[in-house]
Amino acid sequence: MAEFDLKHIKNIALVGHSGSGKTTLAETMLFESGMINRRGSIEEGNTVSDYTEIEKERGNSLFSSVMHANWRGFKINIIDTPGLDDFVGEVVSALRVADTAVLVLNAQFGVEVSTELQWEYIENYKTPTIIAINQLDTEKADFDLTVDQSKERFGNKVTVVQYPLNQGNDFDTIIDLLKMTMYKFPAEGGKPEKLPIPDSERERADRLHNELVEAIAENDEGLMELYFEKGELDEDEMRKGLRSAMINHDIFPLFCLSAKKNMGSGRLMGFIDNVAPSANEMPPEKLKNGEELPCDPNAKTALFIFKTISEPHLGEMSFYKVQSGIISTPKDLENSQTKSSERINQLFVMQGKTRESVDSMDAGDIGATVKLKNTHTNNTLHDKGFNVTIEPIAYPEPQIRMAIKPARKGEEEKLAQALHHLQDEDPTIRVEQSQELKQTIVYGMGELQFYILKWKMEHLYHIQVEFEEPRIPYRETIQKKVDTSYRHKKQSGGAGQFAEVHMRVEPYQEGVTPPPSDFTVRGKEEIDLPWGGKLVFYNCIVGGAIDNRFMPSILKGVMEKMEEGPLTGSYVRDVQISIYDGKMHPVDSNDAAFKTAGRMAFRNAFREANPKLLEPIYEVEVLTPEDVMGEVMSDLQTRRALIMGMDAEGHYQKITARVPLSELYKYSSALRSVSQGRARHTRKFVEYAPVPAEVQHKLIAEYEESEA
Numbered sequence: 001m002a003e004f005d006l007k008h009i010k011n012i013a014l015v016g017h018s019g020s021g022k023t024t025l026a027e028t029m030l031f032e033s034g035m036i037n038r039r040g041s042i043e044e045g046n047t048v049s050d051y052t053e054i055e056k057e058r059g060n061s062l063f064s065s066v067m068h069a070n071w072r073g074f075k076i077n078i079i080d081t082p083g084l085d086d087f088v089g090e091v092v093s094a095l096r097v098a099d100t101a102v103l104v105l106n107a108q109f110g111v112e113v114s115t116e117l118q119w120e121y122i123e124n125y126k127t128p129t130i131i132a133i134n135q136l137d138t139e140k141a142d143f144d145l146t147v148d149q150s151k152e153r154f155g156n157k158v159t160v161v162q163y164p165l166n167q168g169n170d171f172d173t174i175i176d177l178l179k180m181t182m183y184k185f186p187a188e189g190g191k192p193e194k195l196p197i198p199d200s201e202r203e204r205a206d207r208l209h210n211e212l213v214e215a216i217a218e219n220d221e222g223l224m225e226l227y228f229e230k231g232e233l234d235e236d237e238m239r240k241g242l243r244s245a246m247i248n249h250d251i252f253p254l255f256c257l258s259a260k261k262n263m264g265s266g267r268l269m270g271f272i273d274n275v276a277p278s279a280n281e282m283p284p285e286k287l288k289n290g291e292e293l294p295c296d297p298n299a300k301t302a303l304f305i306f307k308t309i310s311e312p313h314l315g316e317m318s319f320y321k322v323q324s325g326i327i328s329t330p331k332d333l334e335n336s337q338t339k340s341s342e343r344i345n346q347l348f349v350m351q352g353k354t355r356e357s358v359d360s361m362d363a364g365d366i367g368a369t370v371k372l373k374n375t376h377t378n379n380t381l382h383d384k385g386f387n388v389t390i391e392p393i394a395y396p397e398p399q400i401r402m403a404i405k406p407a408r409k410g411e412e413e414k415l416a417q418a419l420h421h422l423q424d425e426d427p428t429i430r431v432e433q434s435q436e437l438k439q440t441i442v443y444g445m446g447e448l449q450f451y452i453l454k455w456k457m458e459h460l461y462h463i464q465v466e467f468e469e470p471r472i473p474y475r476e477t478i479q480k481k482v483d484t485s486y487r488h489k490k491q492s493g494g495a496g497q498f499a500e501v502h503m504r505v506e507p508y509q510e511g512v513t514p515p516p517s518d519f520t521v522r523g524k525e526e527i528d529l530p531w532g533g534k535l536v537f538y539n540c541i542v543g544g545a546i547d548n549r550f551m552p553s554i555l556k557g558v559m560e561k562m563e564e565g566p567l568t569g570s571y572v573r574d575v576q577i578s579i580y581d582g583k584m585h586p587v588d589s590n591d592a593a594f595k596t597a598g599r600m601a602f603r604n605a606f607r608e609a610n611p612k613l614l615e616p617i618y619e620v621e622v623l624t625p626e627d628v629m630g631e632v633m634s635d636l637q638t639r640r641a642l643i644m645g646m647d648a649e650g651h652y653q654k655i656t657a658r659v660p661l662s663e664l665y666k667y668s669s670a671l672r673s674v675s676q677g678r679a680r681h682t683r684k685f686v687e688y689a690p691v692p693a694e695v696q697h698k699l700i701a702e703y704e705e706s707e708a
């Protein structure tokens with residue numbers, strides 16, 4: 001028998017800007033519920049959630065961790081997520097399996113920039129959300145301003161359930177509008193005294209209570225009728241109404257906290273127990289084939305893997321949510337994606353890094369298992385014959401890149417394997433062995449994420465690695481039409497080589513460039529180049545000057561040079577070529593000779609044709625608070641940015657700019673530093689555009705030097 005049944009399991013994800021106090025809140029919840037008997041702190045580096053050395057060192061969460069608090073007969077599974085944008089992948093995974101998000105806001109700073117990003121995912125998943133205003137004990141705490149900003153950003157659905165008295169250093173009191181009670185905390189926090197609302201607060205409390213009741217009634221016709229009949233709703237009716245309004249995203253109830261002083265977390269947990277939905281009250285899971293999977297403990301078993309950790313000495317640990325049925329050990333399941341069968345021998349309930357073995361878990365619960373052979377994040381494990389594949393998590397596209405190499409020669413293979421593991425663990429990382437750039441390129445969300453990757457490499461995989469600036473995938477093209485000819489002639493011992501090719505090269509633009517009008521076109525090949533752009537190749541030979549059978553060799557020669565452009569060795573794109581004349585020798589002409597002639601003719605013509613180096617241009621969107629906008633703009637101006645627009649977005653400014661990729665190296669760190677971590681950016685590739693002349697000269701000179 002599972003210890004907790006579906007109705008008594010609640011899954012919450014703690015999300016919010018870095019430093020809002022999520023990890024501290026998790027610690028306080030564990031302490032209040034008696035799961036730990038001493039409260040750790042960020043400053044001492046001994047919280048349950050931030051248990052890795054690197055998290056302790058930095059004082060930030062870098063990975064999500066799974067914990068649980070048993071509170072008054074319920075089990076609350078808590079996933080604490082990192083607030084830094086670099087690790088948003090962890091937030092996405094957590095929201096995917098949580099049935100409620102607790103969005104922690106810092107009363108000193110209101111709605112901060114990462115919160116905006118996290119909100120996009122909350123809306124996307126339609127995760128029921130509680131807003132918890134934390135740090136009400138700080139001198140600069142401003143509850144009203146934080147509420148106003150929340151309403152501005154998340155809408156009028158933000159509904160105040162609690163408000164503070166004495167916010168600031170003397171914070172000790174919360175007025176609860178659902179229970180119409182005043183909670184007064186002792187200086188060291190913990191269990192509050194429950195008092196009637198004093199006369200001085202009566203009017204405000206009544207007004208906010210009525211707003212709350214009306215908000216609840218508004219979303220439920222039955223409750224609305226009751227409300228009109230009785231002029232009031234009792235606590236049970238309000239709970240029921242609140243739950244369905246939370247599920248429908250009609251209400252985001254707002255609570256008060258000081259996680260650090262342990263004020264308010266007990267009441268928050270009570271609300272989660274009694275009001276927040278269990279997994280079976282949520283809309284059924286979507287399957288990949290469009291069908292649905294209800295969270296039913298009596299149905300067959302299906303687990304969804306939402307996170308994996310693989311550490312060399314520990315092996316792989318897989319975190320799952322039981323989406324259907326129950327899981328008990330031992331059990332054989334099938335992986336719907338890899339088709340492997342997996343034996344589940346152990347089930348764990350997690351408390352940060354510590355784990356406790358259990359025999360069985362009910363639908364809706366969250367746990368971990370080990371030693372799966374071929375199961376990864378986003379896979380579904382199911383009973384044999386119960387063929388379900390749960391819709392995988394869509395991770396955000398990686399934003400930035402970095403080149404990585406082992407510090408010691410000969411460790412390339414070891415590095416590739418470690419990268420493979422780390423990529424499995426963090427699905428927002430992508431690795432590419434770039435033939436073009438001759439570098440291993442890692443793509444990710446931010447520089448801090450790369451830094452952590454390096455740390456893991458060195459501390460867990462014992463490979464010293466170095467980062468390098470990734471090369472830029474330049475392209476080469478031409479700007480004018482040139483006719484040229486090339487004769488390849490070689491007399492070496494016996495058989496000689498002979499080929500002569502007359503070639504026209506001209507710039508090609510899709511839908512604009514016509515076929516050559518002064519030649520007779522006999523054949524055409526249009527090639528979509530794997531690196532973007534086109535090559536259009538015309539055979540305009542008359543009178544059999546070159547045999548048709550040599551045409552493919554000429555094309556091959558051209559392609560060889562296009563793969564290693566004449567200017568800087570970069571790929572060539574958007575060229576139209578016409579072969580309009582030539583000569584053959586009855587004995588010495590062959591494929592190899594025409595290939596060489598084709599390559600050389602192309603190279604010479606290209607150099608004459610006003611060649612141009614192109615660079616990738618990205619559209620960058622920066623979301624920044626108004627007061628650091630000047631710094632953000634002047635930094636952009638040093639990066640050859642073309643500002644496309646500026647718009648107000650909530651209480652932020654959104655700057656849109658076009659910036660060459662070569663100017664974006666380490667931009668996320670630069671932005672973090674000019675904005676004190678309050679601005680963020682996204683980018684996407686838009687086009688290739690010519691580089692400025694002086695940059696072109698420099699790059700050509702560098703290439704020629706390296707070739708020499």
Ligand SMILES: Nc1nc2c(ncn2[C@@H]2O[C@H](COP(=O)(O)OP(=O)(O)OP(=O)(O)O)[C@@H](O)[C@H]2O)c(=O)[nH]1
Nearest residue numbers: 018019020021022023024060061083135258259260
């Ligand atoms: N005064 C005060 N400080 C708090 C409170 N909650 C957290 N802090 C402090 O704020 C800092 C950040 O707290 P964390 O719990 O690490 O914040 P977090 O949201 O987990 O941050 P990330 O893991 O970086 O996303 C720490 O120094 C905490 O001690 C609070 O209620 N009051």
Ligand SMILES: [Mg+2]
Nearest residue numbers: 022023060061
């Ligand atoms: Mg944290």
